[in-house]
Amino acid sequence: MLTPVIAGVDGSAESLAAAEWAAREAERRGCGLRLVHAWERGPRPVRGASAGAVHRHLARRVLRQVEDRVRAVHPGTRLDDEQTEGPAGAVLLHAAEQADLLVLGCRGLSGFTGFLVGSVALDVVARATRPVVLVRAGEEAADEHLPAADGSPSTRTGYRDVVLGVDTADPCDEVIGFAFEEARLRRARLRAVHARQTGAALGRALEETDADALRSLTDVVGTWREKYPDVEVLTTVATGRAQSVLVRAASGASLLVVGHRLTERPVGPLTGPVTHAVVHHVDCPVAVVPHV
Known part of the structure; x- marks a missing residue:
């Protein structure tokens, strides 16, 4: 059951x-x-x-x-x-x-x-x-759906995108799998988004290019595309802090999916800065998927 x-x-x-x-x-x-x-x-x-x-x-x-x-x-x-x-x-x-x-x-x-x-x-x-x-x-139910042809709210149109935040340096199967399944249930497009930061922000001598980042993102979701062949996937790379990138990307979405690492911090479990920001500022429902 x-x-x-x-x-x-x-x-x-x-x-x-x-x-x-x-x-x-x-x-x-x-x-x-x-x-x-x-x-x-x-x-x-x-x-x-x-x-x-x-x-x-x-x-x-x-x-x-x-x-x-x-x-x-x-x-x-x-x-x-x-x-x-x-x-x-x-x-x-x-x-x-x-x-x-x-x-x-x-x-x-x-x-x-x-x-x-x-x-x-x-x-x-x-x-x-x-x-x-x-x-x-x-x-409301209509908020999950695309507007009707005349621009009015509707529950008879297709679902808006499911947006997935992906850290290509540390991808998590639980988070990605959850997002693909939610997109499948809705017959919605899945928009996988990666926030590319500058080399200085990451402490790297060499900065990742947009092409490198998009290639990495495509590779990360590639296996899941094979598991969910009916889910249309759009991969997007944007430069900036992950918090800001995801808040912008989730505008007009039916659902935003982010991961949360289960770690004990000195003052007890806390949400990370990305999760904390999106739950405060994103207008659509937010799914927080835990992982280790």
């Missing part, structure tokens, strides 16, 4: 957008959707009722609201839910281990929907051993 797509929800507009995106992804994958809500006991008991009972009631109400929203727009989605007492970050990380994909909302002001440094969402991205997709508030 296929593992479900999991969406973390808290009833906010951000988590509703994430749940709907996750439902569309579940349909693309032919699997179910699980909604996960975490709650923690407050510092004070609730008069006339146990704190646990009150929190469970509130959690059930949140989940019911999200379920009703998802079923209204995706009636065929196989849907279940889970409410768990505990810190949101720990609950979501545990949930991610049970799925191939975890989906979270972003641009919230608190909880796991926030994106300030040190927020639960960034901590989940930094620690998760499964891919995490971050979805903006207001993201």
